[in-house]
Amino acid sequence: MKKSIFTVAMAFAAGLFVSCTSAPKANLNGASKADSLAYAIGVAQTQGLKDYLVNRMDVDTAYMGQFVDGVLEGVDVDAKKSAYYAGTEIGQQVVNQIIPGVTGEVFAGKEGELNKKNFINAFIAGASEKGMKMTSAEAQGKAMSLMTTIKENSDSTADLSAQIDTFSYAMGLAQTQGLKNFIMYRMGVDTLYMANFIKGLKTGIKVGDNAKKSAFYAGIQIGQQVTNQIVPGISYEVFGNEDKLINKDFFLAGFIAGVTEKNLLMHPMEAQQVAMTLMEELKNERFEQQFGDNKAQGVAFLDSIAGTEGVVKTESGLCYKVITAGKGAVPTNSDKVKVHYRGTLIDGTEFDSSYSRNEPTTFRANQVIAGWTEALTMMPVGSKWMLYIPQELAYGSRDMGTIKPFSTLVFEVELLEIEK
Numbered sequence: 037m038k039k040s041i042f043t044v045a046m047a048f049a050a051g052l053f054v055s056c057t058s059a060p061k062a063n064l065n066g067a068s069k070a071d072s073l074a075y076a077i078g079v080a081q082t083q084g085l086k087d088y089l090v091n092r093m094d095v096d097t098a099y100m101g102q103f104v105d106g107v108l109e110g111v112d113v114d115a116k117k118s119a120y121y122a123g124t125e126i127g128q129q130v131v132n133q134i135i136p137g138v139t140g141e142v143f144a145g146k147e148g149e150l151n152k153k154n155f156i157n158a159f160i161a162g163a164s165e166k167g168m169k170m171t172s173a174e175a176q177g178k179a180m181s182l183m184t185t186i187k188e189n190s191d192s193t194a195d196l197s198a199q200i201d202t203f204s205y206a207m208g209l210a211q212t213q214g215l216k217n218f219i220m221y222r223m224g225v226d227t228l229y230m231a232n233f234i235k236g237l238k239t240g241i242k243v244g245d246n247a248k249k250s251a252f253y254a255g256i257q258i259g260q261q262v263t264n265q266i267v268p269g270i271s272y273e274v275f276g277n278e279d280k281l282i283n284k285d286f287f288l289a290g291f292i293a294g295v296t297e298k299n300l301l302m303h304p305m306e307a308q309q310v311a312m313t314l315m316e317e318l319k320n321e322r323f324e325q326q327f328g329d330n331k332a333q334g335v336a337f338l339d340s341i342a343g344t345e346g347v348v349k350t351e352s353g354l355c356y357k358v359i360t361a362g363k364g365a366v367p368t369n370s371d372k373v374k375v376h377y378r379g380t381l382i383d384g385t386e387f388d389s390s391y392s393r394n395e396p397t398t399f400r401a402n403q404v405i406a407g408w409t410e411a412l413t414m415m416p417v418g419s420k421w422m423l424y425i426p427q428e429l430a431y432g433s434r435d436m437g438t439i440k441p442f443s444t445l446v447f448e449v450e451l452l453e454i455e456k
Contacts (some may be wrong), residue, residue: 106255319366364417
């Protein structure tokens with residue numbers, strides 16, 4: 037399935053063939069966890085890339101060297117070049133996807149051909165907002181009207197030929213509706229450099245289906261995604277800070293090695309597992325530094341609760357106190373139960389309550405945090421208990437918004453029924 041003009045390509049995958057000599061190299065001996073993570077993620081991102089490049093970006097794998105060159109160019113482009121390359125991407129889509137798509141829609145099963153020159157001239161006029169013979173809105177109405185006429189008319193008359201010419205222009209212009217917002221907000225084009233975008237657009241149109249240049253421009257698209265989306269996204273996930281980035285050179289070393297299958301220090305499947313492990317370790321180290329006090333406070337709180345009259349502490353560390361002793365059946369962990377509850381932090385901050393919503397909640401007993409599952413499978417229907425759940429039986433190192441990592445939780449839970 038081809039991309040439409042308003043689709044941003046996003047993908048990663050394994051490729052092969054030529055390696056670029058200017059590609060960064062990585063030595064993992066003695067590398068930090070963060071640098072090793074960057075390399076592993078770079079390799080892991082190449083799973084499925086070859087298929088994506090071939091089937092979604094129309095890259096000829098004979099030119100993977102040009103693709104790699106494009107990636108390395110794309111990761112370091114400035115705003116001016118970025119606008120230009122965005123234009124080349126759109127220009128290639130005009131020639132390779134949009135025009136063939138419109139032609140197939142209008143002339144399927146009949147003789148006839150779109151006036152490509154008119155279409156392209158109108159598209160450039162609409163994109164540049166210069167020399168338009170009608171507004172984009174007018175063009176859209178005219179294009180739809182003429183499309184119906186042309187599709188229903190099978191005669192090759194002079195009049196029809198003129199209608200096709202007008203339709204081609206109107207359709208080309210109509211395609212530019214919303215384009216400016218798209219390239220600004222989805223492609224990150226700075227409108228100060230619209231002239232560079234238009235220049236790139238014309239270049240992309242001329243490139244057409246030139247396989248060698250197409251591979252290079254596809255690489256630029258991916259390279260820009262690496263810099264603008266992938267590296268910042270992964271960095272925020274790991275470090276929780278938009279200003280601190282993973283090592284881009286290590287990432288690229290892994291990515292290029294995975295693409296070319298040369299100097300590869302680990303297989304992409306292995307890299308994926310390594311990346312997941314290292315990411316979890318780094319996040320936990322960060323959370324330990326930021327929220328380690330929560331652990332100590334939770335332990336102290338549970339120690340104080342455990343010494344309170346009526347509180348029972350289980351082998352797992354869960355503490356509970358029976359407020360109302362029910363006499364009904366006890367759920368199994370696979371039973372669906374209906375409960376009312378209120379949840380707070382140890383300082384009394386409420387983070388959730390079915391009582392506040394005035395509506396009980398239904399779920400399977402094994403689909404909640406471990407502390408809840410353990411308690412529910414001991415509670416007879418009709419019971420109301422207070423639960424004091426240590427962080428390891430709650431959300432552990434996960435950041436759940438109001439519930440910060442390593443938080444001990446307190447719940448008032450009322451088991452209303454077991455649903456059949």
